[in-house]
Amino acid sequence: MNHFDSSIVTFLNGFAHRSWAFDTFMYMLSDNTLLKGGVIVALIWWAWFRPGINTRENRVCLLCGIAACLLSVLVARSLANLLPFHERPMSIAALHFQPPYGHSDENLINWSAFPSDHAAVFFALATSIFFAWRPAGVVAFAHVFLFICMPRIYLGYHAPTDILAGAAIGIGIASLALLKPAREWIGRLTFPWLEYSPGSFYACFFILTLQIVTIFQSMRSIAHFLYLLVRPH
Secondary structure: OOHHHHHHHHHHHOOOOOOHHHHHHHHHHHHOOHHHHHHHHHHHHHHHHOOOOOHHHHHHHHHHHHHHHHHHHHHHHHHHHHOOOOOOHHHOHHHOOOOOOOOOOOOOOOOOOOOOHHHHHHHHHHHHHHHHOHHHHHHHHHHHHHHHHHHHHHOOOOOHHHHHHHHHHHHHHHHHHOOHHHHHHHHHHHHHHHHHOHHHHHHHHHHHHHHHHOOOHHHHHHHHHHHHHHOOO
C-alpha cells in the first residue's frame, strides 16, 4: 500500500476501538441501505417533482445519472475482477489494523477493494443531482463523502485511492452521460414513454430506484442464480 493510503488509514484507525457506540454507528452506516442509498434516492425523487423552470431538462439529467450509475457499477466491478487483486486495509498485516468494535469481514474478504463500486454508483448519482438541482447536489456530494465513503475507509473496507478511483469512474461516466448528445438520446427514449404511459413508467422508475437503494443486491442475486443455472456442471 502506498504512503498516501497507509497514512490516512493509520490516522483514522487511531480512533478505532475507543468507543463501542461510535464504532457500531460506523458499521450501521456502512450496512444500512436507508441511510446510504435511501437518502440519495429521496433527493432524486425530490428533484424530479420539484416545481420550476426547465423541468424536462432537469429530469433528463436525473435519468442520465441513473444510466451512468448502472454503467459505473459495471465498469467498477469489471475492473475489480480484471485488475490484480487489491486487499482491503483491514486484511493487510503490515498496517497493524485495529478492528473497530463489531468487526466483521466475512462478506468482503474475497472481493477486490479497487475500485470502490459504492463510490462509483453514488458519485455518479450525486453528479446528476447537482446538474438537475444544485443545492440538492451539494447535499448529495456531502452525504456520499461523509456517510457512505468515509465509514468504509474507517472500517478498513477501502483505502482512500479505492474511493478516489470509484469517484472518478462515477463522476467521469456521469459527465459524459450529461453531454448534449447523450441527454437528447435519453430524452427521446424515455419521455414518449412517460407521456404515453406514466403508470408503467413510474412503476419501472420505482423498481430501478429501489435497486439503487440496495446497491442492486436483488439483481446481483438473480444474475448469480442464472450463472449457476447455465454454467457447466
